[in-house]
Amino acid sequence: METCPLGVSSSTFTGNTAASGGAVAASNFTVQHSRFESNKANTGSGSTDRRGGAIFLLVNTVQNQTARIEDSTFKTNQASRGGGIYGQDGQLTIERGTMDANFASEMAGAVYAGSGC
Numbered sequence: 001m002e003t004c005p006l007g008v009s010s011s012t013f014t015g016n017t018a019a020s021g022g023a024v025a026a027s028n029f030t031v032q033h034s035r036f037e038s039n040k041a042n043t044g045s046g047s048t049d050r051r052g053g054a055i056f057l058l059v060n061t062v063q064n065q066t067a068r069i070e071d072s073t074f075k076t077n078q079a080s081r082g083g084g085i086y087g088q089d090g091q092l093t094i095e096r097g098t099m100d101a102n103f104a105s106e107m108a109g110a111v112y113a114g115s116g117c
Contacts, residue, residue, distance in 0.1 A: 008034055017042060019049040020086070021056025022077060027065035027090065031055075034072045041079040041086075051112070052086030053077030053102060065090030074110065075100040081112045088114030 006029035013023035014037045022039030024031075036054035054077040057067045067087060074084035074097065083102030085092070092113055099110035 005029060008032070010034065012037070013054065014038055016040075020079075021052045021054070022079070023054045025052070025056040025058055027058040027067075029067055031067075031069045031072050033070070035075070036073070036077060036084070037075045039077045050080035051082055053079035053083045053104075055085045056082075057085070057087035057090050057092060067092045069094045069097055071096045073098040073100065074102055077102045079104055080106045081108055083109045085111045086114075087112065 006026045008024070008029070008031045011034045013035070016023045016039045018025065018041060020041050022041045023036055039054045041050050041053050041056065054074050057065055067090060077084050079086065081104055083104040084099050094111065102110050
């Protein structure tokens with residue numbers, strides 16, 4: 001399975017809702033100088049639903065996923081795990097990030113980095 005890289009720069013994501021990754025669900029991506037506020041992963045009932053209020057790092061067993069987040073703010077995002085960001089089985093790097101008042105009902109209010117991160 002091939003994945004296409006995603007680049008996000010100087011952007012704002014506010015008030016988005018999805019089963020997982022309220023604003024973004026992707027593998028192999030870079031986010032720079034962006035703001036994620038009041039996004040929610042709160043729909044669906046599958047085993048990976050309701051994870052990553054703002055960002056969900058997709059699992060790809062064929063290729064290693066990489067996510068790099070720089071100079072970005074995550075505020076008041078909500079999920080069951082990883083209120084701001086949920087990553088598992090990949091490489092997740094956050095530099096100069098601000099996490100403010102994110103919420104997770106199960107674990108990791110700001111960032112969940114699972115077994116492979």
